Structures are given as C-alpha cells and as structure tokens.
Amino acid sequence: MAIILTETEAKTLLQKVLSYSKADECEVNLLGEQRGNIRYARNEVSTSGGQINQNLTVQSAFGKKVGVASIDEFDDESLQKVVRRSEELAMLAPENPEYMGVLEPQTYGKSNGFFESTANVTPAKRADAVAQSLSQTREKNLVGAGFLEDSRGYNAMMNSKGLFAYYPSTNVNFSLTVRTPDGKGSGYVIRGFSDFKKLNTQTATQIAVQKCLGSAEARALEPGKYTVILEPTAASVLLENIFFSLDARSADEGRSFLSKPGGKTKLGEKIVDERVTIYSDPANPELPASPWSGDGRAQEKTNWIEKGVVKNLAYSRFWAKKKGVKATPFPNNLIMAGGTSSMEAMIKSTKRGILVTKLWYIRSVDPQTLLLTGLTRDGTFFIEDGVIKYPVKNFRFNESPIIMLNNLEELGIPERTVSTESDRNYLIPPMKIREFTFTSLSDAV
C-alpha cells in the first residue's frame, strides 16, 4: 500500500477499522508522510536520506473509560489487533472525568496546502537545488553549510458518529549558513514554502553570501537598549512563545503570562500596541493549514490578538464546557498583520538602530513575564541616519515579546518565514522595535 493515501483510500481504510470496533464510541486518526533531505557542510554534501512514517491511532471508549493504541502496520490483522488493544486498555482504565465523547460530523472550510511540485521532488531535483547554492559559495571562495528538506503527507480521521476529515499537505524548508574561510564573517537565510516552485535556492544563497561578506570585521557596541529591526525569522522565534501560551486553562489556573491578580485572565484586555493583530486562518493562500484540528473541531479564521487586545484563548472541549464558552481549538497556523513599509524604507527611517538577521538559542527565563534570552547571529548590522553603516558583534538579549510589542515603532510587509527554533512556518512582518534590551556582548561569529 502507498504511504500517501488518497481521500477515498483513507476513507475506506478508516471505515474498515471502525467496522472492527465493539466500543461505545471509537475515533481513528491516520497519517502518512514521506520526507527527503540533503545536507551539506564545508561546501560538500555530507548526508542525504529519506524518512517514511505512517501511523494509525485508535481511541475506544466505554462510557468515560478511554483507551488509546496506535500501530504502523495496516494489514487486516494489525488493524484488528490495534482496535482490540485500545478496547482492552479502555476496560482497564479508570474513568476519565475530562472525556467529552466524540464529535458529530462537522463542516470544514477549504484550504489547499498540497502542491504536486513539492510532492514530486526527486533526489536529483533536490541535488540540483543544492548545486545552485554550492556553486556560488565555491565560486566565491566562501564556505557553505545548508539543509534542504521536503515533505508530503496527509492526515485523516473518522469516528463512530460519522465524522470524517482528510487533509493533504506539502512543505519544503531550506536553510543556509555561509561563512568566510577565516571565520570572521557569517550570513544566514531560511525559506519555507508549501509549493516547491516558489523556492529559489539561487537568490536565497545570494542573500546569505551578501550577509556573510558584509558581516566580516564586526565592531563592538556597548550592550544596552537599542532600536532594532527584526527580520521575520528573528521576530518569529520570539513571537511563537506568545502563540504557544494561548491556553485558556493555564491562564484560568493562574500559571500563564495571561493570568492576572485576583484569579482572572487578561482576555479582553489590551496587552500590546494597538497595531498588533495576530490571527489564524487555515485558508490563507500564503500559509495554508488544515481546516480541522486533531479532535475534529473546525478551524475557523480566529483573531487571537486584535488591535492589541486579547480576543480569544484556546480551549480543550472539556475546559470550554466547564467555563461555558465556545471550544476554540489551538490554531494550525499563525499570521501577524503588517504594515506597508518595505525593509529598505524601515532602514531609511531609522536614525540609530540595529538590523537583526537571526536570533539563536532562545530560552524562557521567566514564564510569568515571557522573558526570553538568546543571541543575535549570522548578520547583525549598525544603522545610522537611514543607512547600514557597519557590522556589529553579536549581542545577548533579555526581552519579553510582550514588552517588545508595546515598544513597536513600525511594521513591514508580512512574509512567510520559518522559526529556526521550532521549524514551524509563519506569516510575519519585519518589525522595528525601540528599547530592545541587549545585556552582553558575544565574541561568536
């Protein structure tokens, strides 16, 4: 059997699994995925390979007693075995007071995240894309190290109340670090797309090369508070710490940056600059995502922060019922609305500031305030009177994305980018921030 099942094949398989069920309720999740990659370093291909993954998970329930089992083999005997195993576990399990039962059939919006151009990538095509990058770094006597990984796959689910959902998707991520042979300059670029046709490794490489050459012989500036322009990938690794903390239950329980004194939450309150709007929308053509969540709930366009105000939090169905609110699921994608300024215009309007290409090794310092630490890397430049003057040595920062979004100066045009921490793709604008806190200098290049 193929790893990537069509909608009809997935439906047939899921129906077969459900036909084996003897439980009060049964829900089956199915996925298949193929990945291919090529890695290079020191201007030579170092490793290349592929991964195949398929999985079927069965959840059986007798009343509120629930059991879950999964399997990666799909022959009839294995399918029957995994259903029986989930039922045995359910019989042994204590009652789960938070079990909500399976959902009735839902209506989902349309979202196209599957592109043949990505699904049909061959090892030769992958090697060709990398060759276009390697030829530049070799020619210029620079040292390239990069990674290209493409994937195609699908998720599907069906339950005993007749709910069925299917979503196929593709993705390609490409990242490259270019260094000078003496190690004094380093530049970086990262790109992520659903459609392989949009990936141009040649132009991406030009950016990393330019940053590498421009970053050599960096000067030291005193640490302190600076106006910064964060490129989208640098902003994403900070902002995603807000995205990961949208859980209503944690906020209600008093253990989130969204909790506030007196046991209440910040839902409905303005927490950042009014130009900040963060939303999810599975149908966004630039960042398509599955229109349903893992438990079958429909994903709708949702504003999480609108004009600086917390508009929605994510709920499990249990917690939503307990609180008597709509059970909005965790989003499958995240988009931050932007402005109209180009990167060049943002630099031009900066009297004194620092352009940040990438932030590295981001760690939470205090979950109460979302204080994060990390360092700049692979292209940090000083801006004076509207022009990039010279490269500067890397800084360590200690900053909260909430404080940062209160110190917003300007937003650029959103673009699709990849978090270098989580590998997730986002649609995020470059942003100019005042009083960003750099606390020490690093000698690292």
Added chain:
Amino acid sequence: MKRREFMQLSGLSLGALALPSGLVMGREVSAEQLLQPGADVAFKKQLADIALNAARSKGATYTDVRIGRYLQQYIFTRETQVQNVTNAESYGVGIRVMANGTWGFAATSDVTPDGIATCAATAVAIAKANSKIQTEPVVLAPQKGVGEVSWKTPLTKNAFEIPVKEKIDLLMNVNGEALKYGAAFVTSNLFFVNEQKYFASTDGSYIDQDIHRIWPTFTVTAIDKAAGKFKTRDAISSPMGMGYEYLDGLASEKIPGPNGLVGYRNSYDMIEDATMAAKQTKEKMTAKSVTPGKYDLVLDPNHLGLTIHESVGHPLELDRVLGYEANYAGTSFATLDKWKSGTFNYGSKLVNIVADKTQPYTLGTVGYDDEGVPCKEWDLIKDGILVNYQAIRDQAAIIGEKESHGCCYADNWNSVQFQRMPNVSLRPGTEKRSVLDMIKGVEKGIYIIGRGSYSIDQQRYNFQFGGQLFYEIKNGELVGMLDDVAYQSNTQEFWNSCAQLCDKDDYRTFGSFFDGKGQPSQVSAVSHGSATTRFNGVNVINTGRKI
C-alpha cells in the same frame, strides 16, 4: 526532537496530552511485548554476514551493520490523573558502507535475508553516487576486530519488568505528597529506554549490547492567585544508565547539604524530593529579588552539569570545530590552532575535564560505540590546558590520533551514526572539602542548585544560566532564598574563575536525556559528573520584569 520541545512537554500544562513527533520512535506495543526477547545472537550474526557480504560484492571497501531493537516506556501524570502511558518498539537494520572513499547509508525494517541484501546494495549505490561530488576521500582510523563479544548495562532491576501499575502508584504518591505540602499543580513523568543493539563490521567485530536508561522527573507549581504569581521547581533527579533500582532511594546514596537540602548520588528518593520541592516552591514565592552584580558562585553538581555540557562538552566536539554543524548547532571557539598551541588556558589550574564512556551508572557508558570501537577515558582539559577533542574514526587522523575516541552514536537503526558527546566530567578536588566548608569561605555569593534556563552562543563563548534554587551567601553562611537570578559569562573567563572544588565524597552526575544535534535532528543521552565547585566574581543579572 529538540530539547526545547521536550522541556515544554515535561512541564506540561495543556489539558490534552499530545506527544510531540519524534519523542516516540516506532510502533506502540503492549507492556508485555516489551519483555519478549528479540532475535537471538546467532540469527543476528547470520543476518549481519548477509549485509557484509552483499555490500562487499557490490564494491564496498568497508561495511558496518546495526541490527537494533529500541524499546521505550514513558508515563505521564498530572495531580491525580494518568495522562498517558506509551510503550513503543522499533526494530530494523541500518547499513553503512564505504565505496570510492565515500560514505553511503541505508536502513530497512524488512529484517529478512532479502531485505537486508537489498538495503546493503542501496547503501553502496548511494555511496557511489555521492562519491561523484566528493573531493576528498574519507580516511578511517584503524580498528582491530574485537570478535564476538557482548556488553550489558549492569542493573539489578530491569525497569521493563516492573508492572506499569507500580510505576503509576509511585507517581501518584509523588503527586500526592507535593499537593499535601502546598503545591497547586504537579506533573510527574517516568522515562525508560532499552537499546538492544547488534553491531557487525568488516573489521571482524560482532558486538551484542543491551543498554538501559532511566529518568524520573516532575515539576511542582505553586500559585498565589491574589497576587497573580506562580513559581515552579523541577525534580533534582538525574537521568542515569541504570535500571529501576535508581528509584530505591537508598540513604547511603544521599549527600546531606546545608538548609536540609539533599543531593542524590546513584539512588533517588522521588517522594522526598517532591515533598521538598513543594515546600521550596512556596518559599520561592516570597524570596528576595537578587541585586545584580558580581558574586562568587557555589554550584551544585545538579546545576554545574549543564554548564559543563554547554561550555565544554559541545565546543570540544570535533565535527563542530571542523564546520560540519555550522548551519544548525554552530561551530566552536576552541579551534584547532588553540589546541595545537598546547598552551590554551581553557580554565584555571584546578580545571581537569575528562571524557569517558566507562563511568558506572552514567548515560554515555557502553561497551562499544556505534562503529565498534571499545570505549575508554581520555583527558580534554588537563590542569586548565586544552589537550584534546571528541573524535570518531573518520576524524581521528585530523587531530593526529591513531585510534577513535569511540564517540559514534545513532539514535535509532534508521539514523546514520555520527559524532556525539561522551560523558564529560570535572574531576573533583583532591583536598578534603564539603559543601559547608566551601560556603564558609564565601563572603558574598550565591549557592545554585538544579537545571534552569540555559542559553549559549553558536561558538560557545557567551552563556546565561538560571537554576531551580538560589541561596544567598553572606559572610560564610546561607542567609535566605533569592529569586530572579541568572549568571552571564564567557566560557574561558568562567572556567578561569574556578577557585575551589569539593572532594570526591560530593561527586555526583547530572544528565541530559534528550540532547539534540544534527539535521534531521537526532537525540542522545549523556552524563556530566562533578563535585560542588566555586567560581569567583561571576556577573549575576536580575531577570525580574513587569508586563
């Protein structure tokens, strides 16, 4: 999986538990199935010989084959509920070959003579294809075959033989004690791993190994709803290369510290630690916010281990030094010219850092690495001077070594093996000295325990570390708990400020269970031993903010 994802999981606050992809490898099985024996050694040798012969007939000049069965059991709970019990098994073969001076690798879950022969042919085809763009052939350090040998983690209680119910009862007791002593929330987890690995190579080695690892951990949260404040404290256990006996909580393995604190050597009392954690988390709520400035730091082994890991372990990985990790983990400040000079002062004269894969009860210890090299111990930093790196067979020649250090590891049969960190440890002091003795000599300092927030640059110069517990030291005495503490330093400066070491009686290991490296990322487990150590005049910042 990245360590970050895992940390999010271990301190899990979401209602529904979804395991991040990559945490569990293989298919889910019953707990009983984990106890079934894998294929016997004679059969594995037959299969391995098929791979070796098939690759040779296709033109390979060297081949190694790993037949691996990887078992995992993970248990997750919160307060009075079991959130998830995962049993997983993964079985297959990875074949690595050299052809035309180039590596090729292929893996299959089809563990049959035909499946293995096909896989070996694929590996050779990949090596030959890649050799067309290779400019320099790979040079392997020689390794004499070791014949038919075996190695097992020395354990007295196989964790996989302990009923799941007993493990859940333990975690429920842990949670119960934490809640009894004032915790608002508690999550607790148990991780068990068993790698059954059979390695064979054309050097004439046939190595059968049975490796066990264990990690019990928890996070306790205290809440002041009125003030809108919360604080947490994680377990001060260490992941170990041991069986379930690690959880015996033997009194003989406890090291009493100041203020009723307890250090755990090779036996852990999880309930006692949870009780202390609940009390300490409440104390943290009213702890004094630190005044930034220079302090002498007294660092407990359960904290210092991570600083060693990040500022010594990673920068001395030879593949990083050479640039193979430039696009992801980064390169290293500890460049070859510094090592060649023979005079590079990594630390003060007290700093002796040793690499090993032989220390009992540790995560890095095995009989042989994943390219059949017998494990050993060697110096990385001697009397403060950088003297060596961590290398594998295709790197040894670069640093003039005649043999590999035995640092090759793959996290599964379907991952290609590459250089991973061995145990990297700071030797204890030779003079008799307890923690109390050390604190007595400190005028203005902070005593730090446990693994907290950590971040270091891509060449391992500048770092910032937090912890779980901070105690202010004034004129030789602990005067109370501090909050909002993190120290920032530079690797060379920090290790040169190393001023005093406790002795071997205080020596303990810290561990990292899911250390991430490579693209696609692979995990490995590694230990770091030390005694409590003093560092003078380190820059401490205040991390308190208002939003």
